Amino acid sequence: MIKKSGYALLSVLLYGAFESFILGYRNFVIYIAVLVFIVSADIMIFHNGNGRNISRLEVNRIASKSVAKNSSSRVVLTFRNPTRRRIYFHYYDTLSSIFRGDGPFSGDISLGGGEVKQVEYTILPAAIGRYRIGPIIVYASDPLGICISSYILTHDTFVGVTPSSMTTSTVRSERLSNFMLTQGIHLSRSVGQGYNFYGIRQYEESDEFRYIAWNRFGSLTGEDIYIKQMEEERTLDVVFAIDYSNGVNQGYGSIRMFDDLVSQVINAMYVVLRNHDAVGYIISSSLHDSYHSPEKTDKVVKAFGEEVSGIRPAGSFSIEDLLDKVGKNVKKEALVFILTPFAYPEKFISERVKLFPVVGKDINVFIINRFSYVKRASNEADRLLLRSAVAAEMKNLKSVSVFLNRLGLRTRIVEREAILVRLIREYQYRRVVA
Amino acid sequence: MTDHRFSSYFLKFVILLPPIFLLLVIFPRLWGYVNPDILIPIALLPLLRPILKERLFSYVYPAFTIFFLLITLYSMLSSAGIYKNSIFNMFTISLNEVTVTSIILGLSILLIEEGILTKKIQRTVGSVIVTNLFLLEQFAALYLMANPTAVPYLNSTHLTYPEALFAVFSLEGISLYSFVVNGYQYLLPLAILNLPYEKIILALFLISIISLLIYLFGRGDRWISERAVGLGVSVTAGSLMALVILFIQNALSRFYYGGAFLLFSLLFISIVPMAMSRNSYNIRIDRHKER
Numbered sequence: 191m192i193k194k195s196g197y198a199l200l201s202v203l204l205y206g207a208f209e210s211f212i213l214g215y216r217n218f219v220i221y222i223a224v225l226v227f228i229v230s231a232d233i234m235i236f237h238n239g240n241g242r243n244i245s246r247l248e249v250n251r252i253a254s255k256s257v258a259k260n261s262s263s264r265v266v267l268t269f270r271n272p273t274r275r276r277i278y279f280h281y282y283d284t285l286s287s288i289f290r291g292d293g294p295f296s297g298d299i300s301l302g303g304g305e306v307k308q309v310e311y312t313i314l315p316a317a318i319g320r321y322r323i324g325p326i327i328v329y330a331s332d333p334l335g336i337c338i339s340s341y342i343l344t345h346d347t348f349v350g351v352t353p354s355s356m357t358t359s360t361v362r363s364e365r366l367s368n369f370m371l372t373q374g375i376h377l378s379r380s381v382g383q384g385y386n387f388y389g390i391r392q393y394e395e396s397d398e399f400r401y402i403a404w405n406r407f408g409s410l411t412g413e414d415i416y417i418k419q420m421e422e423e424r425t426l427d428v429v430f431a432i433d434y435s436n437g438v439n440q441g442y443g444s445i446r447m448f449d450d451l452v453s454q455v456i457n458a459m460y461v462v463l464r465n466h467d468a469v470g471y472i473i474s475s476s477l478h479d480s481y482h483s484p485e486k487t488d489k490v491v492k493a494f495g496e497e498v499s500g501i502r503p504a505g506s507f508s509i510e511d512l513l514d515k516v517g518k519n520v521k522k523e524a525l526v527f528i529l530t531p532f533a534y535p536e537k538f539i540s541e542r543v544k545l546f547p548v549v550g551k552d553i554n555v556f557i558i559n560r561f562s563y564v565k566r567a568s569n570e571a572d573r574l575l576l577r578s579a580v581a582a583e584m585k586n587l588k589s590v591s592v593f594l595n596r597l598g599l600r601t602r603i604v605e606r607e608a609i610l611v612r613l614i615r616e617y618q619y620r621r622v623v624a
Numbered sequence: 625m626t627d628h629r630f631s632s633y634f635l636k637f638v639i640l641l642p643p644i645f646l647l648l649v650i651f652p653r654l655w656g657y658v659n660p661d662i663l664i665p666i667a668l669l670p671l672l673r674p675i676l677k678e679r680l681f682s683y684v685y686p687a688f689t690i691f692f693l694l695i696t697l698y699s700m701l702s703s704a705g706i707y708k709n710s711i712f713n714m715f716t717i718s719l720n721e722v723t724v725t726s727i728i729l730g731l732s733i734l735l736i737e738e739g740i741l742t743k744k745i746q747r748t749v750g751s752v753i754v755t756n757l758f759l760l761e762q763f764a765a766l767y768l769m770a771n772p773t774a775v776p777y778l779n780s781t782h783l784t785y786p787e788a789l790f791a792v793f794s795l796e797g798i799s800l801y802s803f804v805v806n807g808y809q810y811l812l813p814l815a816i817l818n819l820p821y822e823k824i825i826l827a828l829f830l831i832s833i834i835s836l837l838i839y840l841f842g843r844g845d846r847w848i849s850e851r852a853v854g855l856g857v858s859v860t861a862g863s864l865m866a867l868v869i870l871f872i873q874n875a876l877s878r879f880y881y882g883g884a885f886l887l888f889s890l891l892f893i894s895i896v897p898m899a900m901s902r903n904s905y906n907i908r909i910d911r912h913k914e915r
Contacts, residue, residue: 192898199746200894206753207890211883212799214815215760217822219886221642221829222753223870225836226890228862233897235858333855334840336746 192233196336203229229334236332241339243277244330247301249343251326253285253313256499259354259449262292262312267326269309271301277330284324289313289349315351316444318452319502323349350499353453388419426467426621427484427524430455431516434498435475435507437533441563448503450606451529451558452494458527458613459491465621472519473497474512477505481519507533509555509594516551525620526551527613528599531558532590554616555594555601557587562606631842636740636748638835642828643736643755649821650762651729657785658726662717666730670737721786725762732758745839752832761796764814765789775816803884865893 192200203226210218250268257263265285271277278300286295293311301307315321329340390403393415406416432438432455438448459469468484471494478501482490507530516526561580567573587603594601604612637644669688673681695715701707702716717723732755739751765788768774772783775791783791795813819825841855869889876882 195744195746197898199749200898202746202750202753204890204894206757207887209757211887212796212803213757213760213764213813214799214883215819216815217826217829218756218760218814220866220870221833223886223890224833224863224866225749226894227866227869228833228837228859230893230897231862231865232854232858234900235854235861237897237900240854333858 191339192337196229196233196334199229199336200226229336232332232334233337236330236337236339239275240277240279240330241332241337243271243273243275244279244328244339245341246271246273247277247279247328247341247343248272249281249326249328251283251285253323253347253349255348256350256352257289257313257315258352259315259318260444261354262314265295265311265313267309267311268306269299269301270306271303274303276303277301279328279330282327283311284327285313285349286311288321288323289315315349317446317449318351318353318498319448320348320350320500321502323347350496352499353449353456353495390416390418393417425486426462427470427521428459428462428467428617429470429472429484429516429520429524429526430458431472431474431512431526431528433475433507433512433528433530434473434478434501434503435505435533436503437507437531438558439503440531440533440560442565445563445606447531447558447560447563447606448498450609452498454609454613455529456491456495457610458617459494460488461614462617463488463491467621470520470524472512472515473501474515475503475505475507476511479515481515483519484524513553516553520551524551525617526553527616528553528555529558529609530555531560532587533560552620553599555591555599556609556612557591557601557603558609559584559587559603559605632839633740635835635839635842636742636745639748639832639839640736640739640752640755641835642825642832643732643752643759645821645824645828646756646759646763647732647736650759650766653766654725654729654762654785657722658729659717659722660726662723662726663730663733666727667733667737670734670741673741721789725785725789728758728762732762745836749836760814761789761792763819764792767819768792774818 203222206222207219207226210222248270250270252266252268254263265283267281267283269281278298280296280298282296283291285291291311291313294309295311297309299307299309326343327340328343329338331338390406393402394417397417401418401420403416403418408414409416432451434448438451440447441449455471459471462469463486466486468486469490470482470484471480471490472482473480480497482493482497484490509528509530509532512528516528520526561576561583564576567576584603591601591603600616602612665688669684672684676684695717696719698707698709698712699716699719702709702713703719735751735755735758739748739755742748742751765785768788768791769783769785772780772788775795780787792813795816799813837855837859841852869886873882873886873889876885
């Protein structure tokens with residue numbers, strides 16, 4: 191295709207040819223004619239040579255379909271020239287515009303007839319989710335630079351980015367998590383009768399002999415037998431309900447709210463699992479609806495990781511819908527953590543209190559403060575603007591928090607850095623009072 | 625297609641040598657027929673480019689054009705006695721051939737400067753052609769002033785510059801008319817004048833083309849060898865085509881149809897690449913495998 195500048199050049203040349211023809215100055219006529227012929231020959235030769243041949247290039251891209259966040263993955267591009275003529279072109283792999291690329295994801299190549307060339311580069315995904323990766327664009331230009339031939343070698347595929355092992359490693363390492371989160375206090379107790387002494391009662395025939403309180407034997411009538419009652423311990427079901435609407439798709443650079451939520455929930459899941467409790471999850475938005483019932487194995491964590499690597503935040507969020515889902519799916523004794531930024535809040539007015547579904551479960555709502563995901567202002571004016579916006583936002587979030595507390599939902603506003611600590615604190619509190 | 629190196633500016637200067645030479649020949653002779661108040665501001669406009677930033681400079685030409693048109697409007701109104709203002713009087717210009725000559729000469733200088741300072745080579749080529757045309761007309765007018773008898777049927781022994789310029793334009797008109805009506809040309813203004821410095825101008829044209837090719841070859845560092853082959857083929861093919869067509873044109877000149885043949889050849893040779901250009905961009909093909 192001739193570029194705009196090429197058409198402009200041809201137009202000027204034609205005008206010059208016409209004028210020189212009218213003026214009749216032979217030297218100038220020859221000058222113009224030679225220029226016109228060179229430019230035209232350049233365009234014609236390009237369109238019948240390199241410009242046409244690049245469409246016959248064979249390109250192959252090898253990239254992993256599933257990549258862990260923050261871990262580099264290799265991409266191999268293979269170019270083959272099936273023709274007998276030399277082809278020179280510029281290529282650009284659009285995969286690199288989705289992930290951080292390192293290496294020759296774009297460049298110039300010249301291939302002789304039948305020649306094959308491989309280029310390798312690495313990608314470093316910065317956020318989890320499912321990404322559609324685009325085509326490889328190949329284009330060539332003529333020697334005068336007035337034409338361009340571009341071919342889009344299209345074959346859309348998807349790459350899933352799973353949560354990084356780096357962000358969850360502190361929790362999977364018991365020593366680190368003790369130091370950082372539980373301060374060495376293990377809440378893990380054996381499931382069954384329990385160890386804690388509750389009291390004594392009169393012996394019944396169905397009771398086990400081993401719990402007889404022999405030191406109380408015959409204390410009233412001389413033959414009366416008492417049995418020790420132990421505090422019964424049960425497994426706690428912990429369900430993490432995540433807002434996965436467009437509202438959590440905020441942040442900058444590699445700092446993304448949905449990314450943080452997922453990695454911190456995975457961290458919390460490991461803590462809960464190590465305490466011999468069961469974990470489950472709900473991923474909720476108008477477009478995502480997924481529930482995994484609580485289990486005591488890390489299969490849930492893996493399922494959660496896989497699920498979030500196959501989707502991206504989309505749709506809108508409604509806490510009413512989520513409470514409905516919790517009411518229908520989660521059993522009564524479970525501890526539910528709802529994590530949402532309330533980026534597009536519903537109308538929290540007093541009259542609507544009665545409209546909210548009564549779930550009757552132990553629900554904790556964590557409102558993620560969005561300003562943890564706003565880039566720091568670089569100048570004083572922006573800082574002042576941001577500060578006033580933060581004040582307004584906090585006022586709004588506090589009123590939402592008050593409203594939800596009135597519904598019996600334990601609600602608190604959390605900063606980005608405190609998500610995991612808050613989750614664990616609430617879990618520990620619930621574990622102690624349960 | 626952009627380049628900022630000193631060598632690129634130098635090559636653009638060499639590409640623009642033919643109009644620069646014509647300007648050097650014309651300028652001293654025309655100085656008496658120009659108004660410096662109009663010529664100098666127009667000629668100095670491109671020099672604002674290095675001073676102002678690119679974004680600001682984009683407003684310079686439109687602003688100057690509006691300003692100039694307003695001055696012209698005021699001058700017309702005041703000369704007709706419709707509107708007069710003591711403050712605006714200092715900007716009045718006389719609407720005569722001196723102003724027109726100043727504008728044409730100023731524009732020629734402006735285009736030469738733009739051609740050297742621009743980052744795009746297409747603009748340089750455009751500048752060469754347009755300024756050559758402007759200046760050749762002026763050159764012809766000056767030559768006609770010196771040799772009024774050079775044109776047949778022009779029964780005058782003394783011509784002023786405006787008369788000579790008008791005579792050149794008239795000859796152009798006759799040439800165009802005879803081509804459209806008769807199919808061949810008659811009284812080609814520059815062909816019948818037998819202008820001086822012909823050899824120098826021809827040499828400068830050759831140097832200009834060679835410099836253009838050197839510029840295009842040396843642009844960037846991508847595919848140097850491949851581009852050299854492509855450029856070589858284009859230049860050889862283009863020159864051969866030009867040679868054949870000029871030879872035929874020369875043969876046909878005896879029958880007055882040489883010019884028409886050349887013009888239609890140029891038109892044809894420009895339209896063919898444009899036709900080829902269609903449907904050759906952004907074709908999505910699904911040939912590459914992925915795993």
